Amino acid sequence: MEEMATFHTDSYLEHLRKVSEEGDNDDPETLEYGLGGYNLPNTARCWTYLTSVLLGRTLSSEIPDHEFFTDYGPDYVLEITPSCRPDRNDAQKVQEILGSIKGNLKHVV
Numbered sequence: 001m002e003e004m005a006t007f008h009t010d011s012y013l014e015h016l017r018k019v020s021e022e023g024d025n026d027d028p029e030t031l032e033y034g035l036g037g038y039n040l041p042n043t044a045r046c047w048t049y050l051t052s053v054l055l056g057r058t059l060s061s062e063i064p065d066h067e068f069f070t071d072y073g074p075d076y077v078l079e080i081t082p083s084c085r086p087d088r089n090d091a092q093k094v095q096e097i098l099g100s101i102k103g104n105l106k107h108v109v
Contacts (some may be wrong), residue, residue, distance in 0.1 A: 009049050009080055016050055041071045042080050049078060 052059045061077045063069060069076070 009046050012046060012050055013053060016053060041068070045072075045078055045080050 048059070059078060061079060063072045063076045063078065075081070
């Protein structure tokens, strides 16, 4: 059986908590940013949820009515249901990408 590729806010939340715990408690300013996604409603759901966690706010699960409301169907809730797609990422390619990112970060930090 192939490993499943899942997009789930729990993975991002785990990262967010780790970054928050490792941060300097005397300097609470932290910039969190990330990439978009292939599915814009799920990207919006994810960043809305993570922002609420950063702000210490609890949000309703219901997506409020707005111009793009129908894009959030069929359930119209904040939570993201993981997919059952197999993970077809090549481990070597992922390592190449990570190496490139780390190299680029040396020029930024």
